[in-house]
Amino acid sequence: MKPIKKEDLSQDIYDLYDDYAHNKIDRRQFVEKLSLFAIGGLTLPSLLSFVSPNYKDSIMVAPDDPALDSDYIHYNSPQGGGSIKGLLSKPKDSYKKLPGVIVVHENRGLNPYIEDVGRRTALEGFISLAPDALTPLGGYPGNDDDGRALQRKRDRNEMLEDFIAAYNYLKSHEACNGHVGVVGFCFGGWISNMMAVKIPTLGAAVPFYGGQPTEEETSKIKAPLMLQFGELDTRVNAGWPDYEAALKKYNKTYEAFIYPGANHGFHNNTTPRYDEAAAKLAWTRTIDFFKKHLV
Template sequence: MKELKKEDISQEVFDLYDDYAHNKMDRKEFLQKLSLYAVGAITLPALLSFISPNYLDSISVKSNDPRLKSEFITYDSPKGGKKIKGLFSILKDTTKKLPGIIVVHENRGLNPYIEDVGRRTALEGFVTLAPDALSPLGGYPGNDDDGRAMQKKRDRNEMLEDFIAAYNYLKTHKDCNGKVGVVGFCFGGWISNMMAVKIPDLAAAVPYYGRQPSQENVVKIKAPLLLQYAGLDKRVNAGWSDFEIALKENNIEHEAHFYANVNHGFHNNTTPRFDKEAAELSWERTITFFNKHLKG
């Protein structure tokens, strides 16, 4: 069987997967449409396997990395007395309080990719907390399809409150110096934008391909923003023009980067939407930004 490569796949397949991943169609419709691209040596199972996340071979910082103390904790969230589970990570050899970063998952719960991002960020000298918004429903179920279905059952504004509670938990943690930022991806990008709206003393926010807040909410933002967008992401990028105008009109510190010819999810190294060059450059910018605003 031919080994599939990214260049073998048409852009329409990535767009189709994006629609499916963002609940624009159910799995049956997705597979029916995907089958149209299974031609010649490319079978439907091979195509489906290729575009699905591969967590087993993609983790860059293992859960037992000897440089880190990385463990699951729980914290209280205000809606209904919920307990939220999150992955807490910090350098083992640190002797001082560190700035904190909340790491916010996509629309499928705290999967291995986001856990990995939490650990990567901790290795840069931050104390990190990566919450699982699926905690009230039992937590991330072990696969993204079920995770998406579960997350659809939760109200997004209640989940926002869960992440704000994570900020409050980390800000007052004994290992944190009180400066806390947020980085989030997709749904987590929207959460990052909204945390900037809702938290006056948020130190910095880095939304990756996240939906923008309404114009009336932009005026409330105090935190500096680093906005990361995928050049091919028409769905999210459609909101940029109005957002940019509002940011400038309200003199909100921000910088935006559009990475040409890459798809929504380009930072996620577990799927073929991953773009190594854009992911590495955007992450370098992210860490530099956090160093400036949380350590400077």
């Protein structure tokens, strides 16, 4: 049987996976609906395998990369979940204080993809902290299905406090220059937007395909924003016109990019929603944005 390619899949399959990944349908419903696309040379097992994250073959920066100091730490989140685990990464043998970046996971905890993003960020000359909001429930359980189930058990505003506490921890870290930004994906995009609302001293925020704050909340934003969207992500993009109107109304500093033909999750290189060209351009823009605002 020939391998499945991205072009073999209709947009309906990507939309179906998005519904599943965001808890609009359960796994049984997902499999039942996915089976309708198992025609011709496409089998249900092959489709399931193809749309599932492939962490093993997708890591860009090894956990033991010799250019990095990268290890787990715990910090205190008194208004959130208490002691929170996170991956702290920075360039090895750096003797100057570095700008900081909080890396916020999707709706499934600190999985290998987000840890990898934390290390990628550190290689660009930052000290990064990628927290695991599932720490109070035992941490990321090793697979995304169970991770999503665990994350639904936590209150999202309590998790927001965990990431605000991460900002405070990193800002005062001896290796940080005191300028800290945030980048987040999906759920982490909403967290990034809300950290901009809640933290007047936040240096910069880059939400990838994240939920938007209200107009009243938007009025409180001080940090410059870079907002990243996939053109085909109709669910998230539906809220963008109102958000942009509020950003303009209150004269906020922002730039926004909508990547043609890209789906929700286009930066995540472990699933077929990954769009290499869009992901690389968005990441280059993100790093340049942080270097501009966090020095």
